[in-house]
Amino acid sequence: MSAGHTANLFIPGxxxxxxxAPEAKLVSVVLFVTAVALTPxxxxxxxxxxxxxxxxxxxxxxxxxTQVIARLAxxxxxxxxxxxxxxxxxxxxxxxxxxNLSIEGLWGTWNVIAKAVLGTATSMILAGTTAVxxxxxxxxxxxxxxxxxxxxxxxxxxxxxxxxxxxxxxxxMTARGHDPxxxxxxxxxxxxxxxxxxxxxxxxxxxxxAMTSRGFTGSMPELNTAKASGRDWALAAIPPLxxxxxxxxxxxxx
Amino acid sequence: MTESAPSALTSAVSxxxxxxxxxxxxxxxxxxxxxxxxxxxxxxLGPNxxxKTTLSLHLNGIHEIxxxxxxxxxxxxxxxNLAEVRRRVGMVFQDANDQLFMxxxxxxxxxxxxxxxxxxxxxxxxxxxxxxxxxxxxxADRAPHHLSGGEKRRVAVATVLSMHxxxxxxxxxxSGLDPAGRRxxxxxLVTLHLTQLIITHDLPFALEICPRSVxxxxxxxxxxxxxADILADTDLLAAHxxxxxxxxxxxxxQ
Numbered sequence: 038m039s040a041g042h043t044a045n046l047f048i049p050g051x052x053x054x055x056x057x058a059p060e061a062k063l064v065s066v067v068l069f070v071t072a073v074a075l076t077p078x079x080x081x082x083x084x085x086x087x088x089x090x091x092x093x094x095x096x097x098x099x100x101x102x103t104q105v106i107a108r109l110a111x112x113x114x115x116x117x118x119x120x121x122x123x124x125x126x127x128x129x130x131x132x133x134x135x136x137n138l139s140i141e142g143l144w145g146t147w148n149v150i151a152k153a154v155l156g157t158a159t160s161m162i163l164a165g166t167t168a169v170x171x172x173x174x175x176x177x178x179x180x181x182x183x184x185x186x187x188x189x190x191x192x193x194x195x196x197x198x199x200x201x202x203x204x205x206x207x208x209x210m211t212a213r214g215h216d217p218x219x220x221x222x223x224x225x226x227x228x229x230x231x232x233x234x235x236x237x238x239x240x241x242x243x244x245x246x247a248m249t250s251r252g253f254t255g256s257m258p259e260l261n262t263a264k265a266s267g268r269d270w271a272l273a274a275i276p277p278l279x280x281x282x283x284x285x286x287x288x289x290x291x
Numbered sequence: 292m293t294e295s296a297p298s299a300l301t302s303a304v305s306x307x308x309x310x311x312x313x314x315x316x317x318x319x320x321x322x323x324x325x326x327x328x329x330x331x332x333x334x335x336l337g338p339n340x341x342x343k344t345t346l347s348l349h350l351n352g353i354h355e356i357x358x359x360x361x362x363x364x365x366x367x368x369x370x371x372n373l374a375e376v377r378r379r380v381g382m383v384f385q386d387a388n389d390q391l392f393m394x395x396x397x398x399x400x401x402x403x404x405x406x407x408x409x410x411x412x413x414x415x416x417x418x419x420x421x422x423x424x425x426x427x428x429x430x431a432d433r434a435p436h437h438l439s440g441g442e443k444r445r446v447a448v449a450t451v452l453s454m455h456x457x458x459x460x461x462x463x464x465x466s467g468l469d470p471a472g473r474r475x476x477x478x479x480l481v482t483l484h485l486t487q488l489i490i491t492h493d494l495p496f497a498l499e500i501c502p503r504s505v506x507x508x509x510x511x512x513x514x515x516x517x518x519a520d521i522l523a524d525t526d527l528l529a530a531h532x533x534x535x536x537x538x539x540x541x542x543x544x545q
Contacts, residue, residue, distance in 0.1 A: 170394030170434070194392050197436050243389040250351050250382040251403040251454065252374055258405030 046108070046164035050099045053272070054166040058265030059175025061273035066163045070156045072280035078148035080287025084155070087280050091158045094276070098166045108161050112153045119149035159276075169193050178264065183257050195240070203233055301365050303329045303458050303486040304350065309359035311345060311510075319345045321510035322359070327458075332480070332487040334497035334518060337507040338532035343490045344385070346507065347460045350488070351380040364457060378407060381451025381485075385462040387443035391435035396427070396446050399435055403454040414453075421453035422446075425479055441472025445479060458486035465493045494535050498522055498544060506531055 054062070076083045095105055126142030167175070169190075176186050206229050215225055245253075265273075304327040312318040319342045327333050335343050348354045349361050352373045361368040363379050384390045393399040400418040409417065422428045425445040430438060435446065444464060451459065461480075465473045473493075477500050480487060491497055497504055497518055504521045506514040508531045514521055521527065522541035528534065535541065 168394075170398070173394060190394060191392065194394070194436060195388075198388055240389065243384065243386065244392055246348070246353050247382070247384045247390045248392070248402075250353055250377055250380075250384075251450065252377045252406030253402075254374075254406070258402065 046161070047168050048099055048104075048165040050166070052097050052099055052166065054094065054098045054162065057166075057272060058269040059167050059171040060178045061175075061265045061269040062163055062167055063172070063175050063179060065273035065276055066159050068277035069280050070159055072277055072284050073155050073159075074152055076152075076280070076284040077287040078144050078151070080283065080290070083280075083283030083287045084151045086283050087155055090276060090279055091155060091162070094162050095158065098162050100161070100165060105158070105161070109154060109157055112157045115153055116150050119146045119153075122146050122149075187257055191244075195237070198240075199233065199237060202236060203229075206232070301362070302326045303331070303364060304488070305360075305362040306346070306349070307360045307362075309346070309349060309356070309361060311342075311349070311354060311357050319510055320349075323507070323511050324359075325505060325512055325515075327486060327488060329457075329486055330484065331503060332489065332501045334501035334504040335488055335490045335507060336492075336494070336497060336504055336521075336531075336533060341507045341531075342510040343507050344462055347382065347462055347488065347490060350460055351377045351382055353382075374407075378403075378454050379457045381454060381456035381459045383444075383447050383451060383459060383461040383464060385466060387440070387447045388436070390447045390450060391438075391443060394434060395431070396422070396433050396435055396438075396449075397431040399446065400431075400449050400453045403450060407454060417453040417455070418449075421449040424452055424483070425449045439472070440467050441469065441475055444468060444472065444476055448479065448483075452483075456485065458488065459483065460488045460490075462490045463492065464489065465491060465496050492533075494522055494533065494541075495539060495544065498541055506533070 073084075073087055076087075122145040123138040123142035124136070126139035126145060128139050128141040130137045131140050131143075132138070163172075173186050173190050176189075177183070210225055210229070215222075217223065217226060304325065306323060306325040309320050309323045310318055311320040321342075323342070323346065325346075335346070337343050345354065349356060349368070350363065352368050356368065363376050366372055366376060366379070368376050391399050393402055397418055400421050401414040404414040404417045418431070419428070422431055425448050427442065427445050427449055430442060430446060435443065438446065448459070448461075464476055464480075468476060473496065477496065480489070481500055487501075489497065489501060501518050504514075504516070504518040505512055506521065506527070513531060514524075514527055519541055522535060
């Protein structure tokens with residue numbers, strides 16, 4: 038079974054964004070997204086400025102247009118719902134192509150789409166320029182508890198294996214004529230989920246034994262000590278400042 | 292080194308009357324005694340369920356000793372010296388995916404030294420040296436789950452070499468390797484001047500790199516001698532569910 042590299046969103050490169058310390062990028066992303074979320078929806082120009090900034094950063098990070106579109110597709114299920122809002126919201130109505138739409142609802146749709154797309158694109162930049170290992174180091178330096186970072190590290194490490202095992206199990210079921218179409222055929226799927234749980238649990242025990250045999254006593258050693266430079270923090274401050282100015286301008290002017 | 296030569300030093304491993312059973316059930320190990328001299332490479336053979344892995348997990352204190360004793364050099368394995376025992380005995384587990392869990396190869400190789408409390412500079416040095424010993428320097432920044440089977444196995448060996456062990460215990464090191472990977476592993480193991488205990492079902496591999504073999508069956512040692520003699524004794528092999536590959540002649544392979 039070819040192990041699909043399930044969570045590999047990293048785009049190899051050596052751009053300014055790739056070289057920036059992960060903790061600076063993490064803080065920058067969280068603040069930027071927060072500022073975008075707080076921007077009033079009528080402040081269209083603020084969103085436009087944010088969008089230009091995000092596009093520039095996507096370019097610096099080395100994203101191709103097709104990659105951007107493909108990865109942005111994850112928001113579709115969420116914004117699909119947003120398209121219903123104008124039909125069901127109340128208030129003042131307007132007529133578009135024969136449909137009566139709520140103006141309040143249209144603003145709601147715009148709000149959801151603008152913020153969801155900007156937020157997703159921002160996290161794409163982070164994931165595209167930061168390897169998972171670096172991301173975890175950044176979180177550790179930001180004092181995220183070791184329990185959390187360890188859980189993420191192990192999840193990422195073993196996700197491929199678990200997905201691969203699940204795929205093999207499904208292939209083995211299919212090879213014996215299993216072709217589930219109806220609810221009452223779900224039993225083998227349920228029991229294979231149970232088997233997956235037991236296997237993962239047992240693997241956990243084996244991994245723990247392997248760690249213990251190399252002297253692990255319960256706390257992960259901090260391995261990398263290089264820290265973010267002042268220049269990293271200064272650069273990382275730019276996107277949140279731009280978005281925060283936009284948000285503030287929106288609050289004051291609109 | 293011959294197994295009958297009296298040693299002025301203590302043995303590398305000395306197991307005396309070791310008995311072990313899980314909470315419910317028959318004993319897995321039954322009054323097992325075994326000595327391994329320093330610098331020896333010994334193959335541990337035996338059918339599935341004979342207790343080989345259980346024995347190996349006693350050697351660095353993963354399993355608590357229920358009855359009998361285990362010494363590593365001059366050290367009796369007990370609760371108080373587990374850290375030192377685990378440094379001395381490097382365990383290479385059967386599934387390299389259980390052993391390699393850090394986000395990068397380098398971090399995995401530094402995991403053991405970090406648990407020993409070494410400084411970052413010393414860890415880096417240990418890691419470089421261990422990766423070089425297994426010819427995996429070029430893999431240092433790769434993610435362990437993207438390596439081939441043979442690469443994983445060599446890196447797994449590096450993760451314990453970096454702890455400067457006195458002996459290696461390898462659990463079925465050739466399982467899942469392609470012929471070239473198996474050859475590279477054999478070449479690697481004979482260059483390591485460490486006591487080695489190699490659990491294997493791969494009898495030609497045992498003959499090739501281990502002058503001495505021990506057969507364990509039903510939790511006790513049932514044969515102990517020169518590998519060539521043991522593999523030539525077809526009745527003995529048959530009695531313990533061991534078989535040479537078709538057409539293989541242990542005498543002529545010498």
